[in-house]
Amino acid sequence: MTKLWDTKTWELQGETIECQFVTCVRYSSSGKLLAIATTKNIQIYNSGTRKRITSFAGHKSWNSSLAWTPDGTRLLTGGNNSDPTLREWDTKTWKQVSDPWTGHTDYIQAIAIHPAGTLVASASSDNHVRLWQLSDRQTIAVFKHSFANLCVTFSMDGNHIFSGGNDKMISEWTTIATTAVLDACIDRDVSTDEELLMQDINTDANNHTPYVHRSKACVRSRLIYTTIRACFVQILAITTSRIACLNGDLSTAEELLTQDINTSPNNHTSYAHRSFVMARKCDWDRALLDAIKSIRIQPSLTGYISKGIALCGKGRVLDGRAAFDVASMYTDQDSEITHFLLLIKAIALFNADQHDEANLLLKELAAGCPNTDTLARDIVQVYLHVQLALDDARYDEAGDYFTAAIDSSDLSSESDIHDICEDLVVLFGWDLNSLWRKAHHKRCDALLRTGKLQDAVKSYQRMMTSSDEITKADCLDWSNGESRASNAAALCAANGEAAFAASDYDKAIDLYSMAIDLDYASDILFASRSEAKLSKMLWEDALLDARKVTDLNPSSHLGYQLSHSALRGAQRYEEAIEAFTIMLSKLDEAPEAQIRDLRQQYVRPSEAEDAIRGAVWIELSNAPLRLLNTSTGLLCDRTAQLNFLKTSTEYKELLSSITKRSDLQMERIKEVVAMHFRCVLLSHRWEETEALLHHIQDKAVYELDGLGGTAKLQSFCKIARDAGYFWAWMDTCCIDKSNNVELQESVNSMFVWYRHSALTIVYLSDVPPSSPSSTLANSIWNERGWTFQEFVAPQVVVFYHNDWSLYRNDRTPNHKESPEIMKELEGATGIDAQALISFRPGMRDAREKLRWASKRVTTMQEDIAYSLFGIFDVHMPVIYGEKKQNALGRLLQEIVARSGDISCLDWVGRSSEFNSCLPADIISYAAPPCSLPSLSEDEIQTAVSLLRNIVPVNSALKLYNLLENMNAPLFANCRLHLPCIAFRVTEVRRRWGLAAHFTYGVKADGLRDLLITTDETLIQFSRARPTRQTFFLVRPWDRRLFELPDFSEQPTFADEGESVRDWSESQSGLDDTEESSSNSPGEEELSVDSDVHSRSLRLMVHLGQAFSALLVAQQRVGEYKRVASDQYIIAQVKHPASIDITNIRTLDIL
Structure with missing residues (x-):
């Protein structure tokens, strides 16, 4: 079995899931699906309803391990030593994808998937951890342990693998390239990289730092970083004033550089550097003057860069472009340096309000140099987009820019932006450490101002989840400023209500969640989200919110009301009833009269129990006194039957659903009770060794010796149970014949019991499955007195051979609807098939019914009459020992007395001692009634x-x-x-x-x-x-x-469909006739007399x-x-x- 636990309370959550021997359990990334690996198959469940969605064999003999891909589209499974493969399954079709992954030679104990969903690690008892490429299912690395591996996992950032096993230690393996492999990649020698990797792995099993990815992209970020730093050092070899520039202390930087110039007047680098400082201070004239002096002393890359920046700052864009063009002559044709130069040029043009040209240059760089410094280019693009956001008239456009730029780069407040591009801080005074925060702040503001509420909140959540503590504090200060968070939260809540009203529950849940995440949580908001989740049937999630409502407002009934609904949906009915009971107490204790008034519409569980009990007694009034429980095999009286119902899931579900007074009258109570107490009755010929009441009293029939009548009883109960019925009845063992009161009631109620049975099974003990199809007609069952009513009374009947196989293998759910079987019975009994199917008890056609029963026999002579009580719908004393003539006489006397039907006197043969007008034996009715010619x-x-x-x-x-x-x-x-x-x-x-x-x-x-x-x-x-x-x-x-x-056989006016209007019109017509003929009473009297005479x-x-x-x-x-x-x-x-x-x-x- 599988048990699920609440990770907050560590209590058992819901009922256990019954399954085979479990080896592994895994939730999907969405939490909606639950995969269970067992020794026989893989089982997939809906985690909310606990209902099985599908199951499949998986591996040949044993399923050892499971793992879901992050996107939930694939499920990976591992096998045992007889099938040491990984298999990939499509979660839409649950079909295997491609061939099994081979490489391991023993049990695959665990599977882990990289957070990015690109790599798969598997731990095996063959002492190896294998690293696979998910895209092509190929092994890209093998890590060897000294003993069997039992577990494996990736670190949260995906940079490390941890594995453990019987060697009693945890091993760490890095997924970041180092040493010789990194050098090989920087030198563009990728083949050398792979060779070194495999050499490291294969020669040193204890070396936990091998490079684990064989593609060129593996060390791209490190390579770019190294080249960027080299370019900056070559362009800006600032030493004394560097720290001051980075700290924004431009006066100190200027003073230090001036001292350098005074000390060494011909140092062109110091002039260029001071030009950068003047540009930072927006002193464009002095910046240009220092740049010109630097170039005069010695033309250089830094000199022309400083001149280009100064000219653009003064608005002389054309001259600035020329200066940057000349600067490109001093890059030694190094593409990386040229690329960085063009980035500086783009920034300078942007600062000169040449936004379109700057963006076009960046766009061309991205298209023409896709393999160069993408990280630096991304930083520049993001920074420029931040600047665009400063224009209030372009918030909508800015929001789109921020989304595209930030989502397309890997920037975060924890990235070493300052280390990678700190020289941009020196050149332009960028606060790159806060770039990420500004971008998100501006994006949130832009999205809020343009009404994109959900996008704004998601941006804020992303900002908070990926921030360090200092940045989070800054983000909180920003969100609290101008009441941004509270306003956004209020909007989220309002929009959530609108979405809920429009039945867009997914959107409502998202909006409520956003409001809650913005520290706007309240019991009302959690209640609203709980209701939305209830509408989506997310029972467990809704329950968590409902309990949060209770925590925030313990005196309110609302949390318990929502808990009741969620627990009912999760099929945790006893807990639901408990929650509902507490809800009622909260309503009773509410200080507000309006809230207390709500209590009047609800009923206590005890009242619901009374209503259900009443429905049970009504239902059981047409059922046998004792019933066999097909689940337990025990014989149950009325009390035991009711107690069994109370332990059933459907009873608890029903009880938990009856909350309002209007529910007490609902048809569903009757439906549930009727469904539970559906009973299967047996019609059969008694054998010499039948199971009697004292044989099975207080015993489970399934545990008795399966001989004779006991075997028949056991087979009957099993068939009823397998057909989905809880209750069964067999006349041999379910009646206490020593109790005269019970015997009287049973005989008089027998027809009603069979009439109300959900199914009557006819067991033909003398008809083997190999017999001809017409054998039913010759079966002794067809000759017995009691079996007549046992067949005509039920609505649904199914015949079985003596081996409990279906008669004629006819799988019609109701053999009364089988043309072949009914035709056979019609021929055997001489009774019209339609009369057998639509039989109605009562006095009508009494002589014909007596003819139908005339040739049947019973063991007890009185039973020839008693077995017909139900046929004629009479209730009479049962007096065994009174003899056949007296019993039959009493029955016929009752028929004539109640109906006035003299057709019972139509017979030939011997007279009865009971009365000479009655026959001594029912066989006297076998001849058809006297039929004489009638006139046309x-x-x-x-x-x-x-x-x-x-x-x-x-x-x-x-x-x-x-x-x-x-x-x-x-x-x-x-x-x-x-x-x-x-x-x-x-x-x-x-x-x-x-x-x-x-x-x-x-x-x-x-x-x-x-x-x-x-x-x-x-x-x-x-x-x-x-x-x-x-x-x-x-x-x-x-x-x-x-x-x-x-008229006793005519339909009522209601049956005829005659309306009051019809009656009124008819009466009106009659009045008109009377009025029109009122002048000729003699004619009317003459008409009436003539009719009577005729x-x-x-x-x-x-x-x-x-x-x-x-x-x-x-x-x-x-x-x-x-x-x-x-x-x-x-x-x-x-x-x-x-x-x-x-x-x-x-x-x-x-």
């Missing part, structure tokens, strides 16, 4: 027309009204109160034949003669030989004959059709029993007009 609309209209001329209106209406007022069937306590049309049986005669059943001819008042086949022996009677026992052929009353809509006649037509009748026999007075038959009893009235209203009654059937 034309046939109905024809029949209605015939009846209209035969049946009196009053008779038809009376029959209609009597049937309309019939109550629905009542079924309770094993008694069925059945509304019906009962036709009295007048004759029963047995027909003799070879059939195993009894066949009887039956006559009944108002019905055509018919035959009945039954196992029961009936009393034979006739009108001539009557019996005292009454028999009826019964037509159970069916409200559907009214042809009226069933409906009455249509009812009579339907009653005249054949129907499935029940034969009932009287038991006691007013009580009857159904006589079961082996075939449907099909009866028909002799004529619709022959129906006697006295036959309409309600029978009490036992």
Whole structure:
């Protein structure tokens, strides 16, 4: 694992990063990325979010070391003894760049990169430190130790390399050329330089001063410095007055030079030198006079230089140019001396206000002499640009000059400018030691005056970071003068606010940082920068600023509020909650009433916990009582389930996000809770050795012996876990069947549990992966009673073979959406695939649902009924031992009683002991319900027309009204109160034949003669030989004959999308109709009566059709029993007009 530590508090920062054996960890230069080298791969993380961005193998077997280039575009890695190479990786694509760097022969223990990003040093167990050129990946030096090297680094200035290892000492190697190598470079003998280098390195392993760069540019700066000094000495061999000139004591210098002249009147050098002093004093006439005297005594380089300077000072530029031209004749054709002469000429012309000409001369020098004294030329250019800044009208241009000049040179207050060019101080009085400071000061002023705020502050920061203590003090004095720093800081803060409002967070952060760096820090400013960093999701940086706010203003709630947001973003949720709690206390303690009022919108974490707990109980109300934790393998009750949620990251994240009262009602609470408690249920056929509750209680299922049912349980939990679910449920071990209350609730809730499962896994224990694709139809799972609801209830179902591979290798996330599997199930069950997919529990189509379940079997006989509780959405007592007929009877009684649906009476077979109108076995519903031919609309209209001329209106209406007022069937306590049309049986005669059943001819008042086949022996009677026992052929009353809509199955007005406006318009239209017809009430009444009459006649037509009748026999007075038959009893009235209203009654059937 990898742990990250705060370098201010040295406390562990955030959660650890889990990974393999770690060998090296490195931040990128920007700090945004974190590279971790492990024994198996290289892992790259976002340092803010701790999320892995990518990983790659790296070296063959072991990744030993890491290093980022300063610009972050490359990552270098080192391998072990089996792959002792360096490899370079592109950080955009994370692909290897070019071939591996070869040379080492053992572990590469450490890699370091030069601050400039040009050189790479690697330390290896092969006792060598190798120096590489990053551009061409070539070795340019090898440093040898006595023992294995373990570490290596560059000094901050890049001039030295430090390495250490098993020799118990730190070795220092210089990267600056010295001795013979320097001499070789000065003499332009670069090949000799390289030879000497390699000779030094290879012959003396303890020589720590070899030159380490093989290009000509390696000693250029030292070479230039040496030549410059020689030129100055040749031109200005001042001795006695030199110190005075350097110190600015021109009177002393003049006095000393005058003494030299008086002592030696013909010394042309003293006259030239005094001319320089007079020029420094702007006494141009005396300067010119001394220069002329020097030339008269002896023409020389210094004489003509002094004359050129004096003439330019007097404004005689043309004459001054001529003097400098003549001076060039005394340079001995030395290019370096000539170059320096031209620099002096450029300065003199510039001082004579010939700015363009001076700049043009410098430009030509740079183009024509690129390899000469660039440092001296840069100093002159910078100085002249400083002078330009003195013109207030050109600040914008001056700012650009300063930026270009300073950025293109290596000047700093710590450079030995005075030593390199002190003779320019003698000639022109330049304060070269303060040149750097003046340039930055002027650049800052220029940038500030032209509104380039950010550039100005960056310039100031650069000035401060690269200064010594004396210069810093001077810079502070300058910045405090005229309130520069405070004004700039205020502008930075204001512009930062504007950038933040415009969502330009990077710019806002830069501006806030500038204001802070200008010693303008305040808690408000740190808070603003923290908010900007939060918007950029720079969580750790934002947290540091938030804590700074707290440090500066401990009583304020703001710092803790920002800390809460930053900690939440960094996924440090417990700390976030703690910060939020402190924030609330600060609001409570605030002295300002306005601040205290803010507290009202926030809620305490305890209130948030209550809201989450409430959502949990609602969610779990549709889940099994006990669940298996797929992570731990433990069986958990409700309390354990809640406790596990509280330990989860998503709970802490949710709790930390609920801060305001409005958050208590948010849907996100429900979403998080629902996501956490997604549960996977198993549908399977019970085996002989199933894992039961007492087998797994207080044990981790993964640690049990993987045999029989335990193996099935373990595999099920693993699949659920690997699919991302925390919870699983299996009926064999998650119900305490010894607890009657729990058993009752479980049986009655089973359908709901499967309905609300996130996934139901169907395990086909008898279907191997090698079986044909149609094997599902023959699986015993497809025959079991409980598996019916376990399939139709869930929304998502996936089938598995007996080896826990996907059925048919079908990777459809939901096998209910697999056309092949659903087609197979449709053929196997005889149930329409769409009905299986969109199944809705309830009483609707009760007879069809009973047919679907009719051929299924259960181990416990009562379960054939109990397994259908959820199908019909009923809740009833579970009474094992009551026997199948009683259990099924109670279920069918509930269906009829609640729905009034008499289709459950449509069966053939044996009668139940529970009630004779019910079957003894559910198999009686396997045959389709009785289906008789129906009339077409034309046939109905024809029949209605015939009846209209035969049946009196009053008779038809009376029959209609009597049937309309019939109550629905009542079924309770094993008694069925059945509304019906009962036709009295007048004759029963047995027909003799070879059939195993009894066949009887039956006559009944108002019905055509018919035959009945039954196992029961009936009393034979006739009108001539009557019996005292009454028999009826019964037509159970069916409200559907009214042809009226069933409003219980109709959509609501809201579902239909009917608006108030639509209703109003419709009502308005109705009012208009009523108004328009108000003058003809007789016509309206006639229309209504005619409609009722037509409906009455249509009812009579339907009653005249054949129907499935029940034969009932009287038991006691007013009580009857159904006589079961082996075939449907099909009866028909002799004529619709022959129906006697006295036959309409309600029978009490036992």
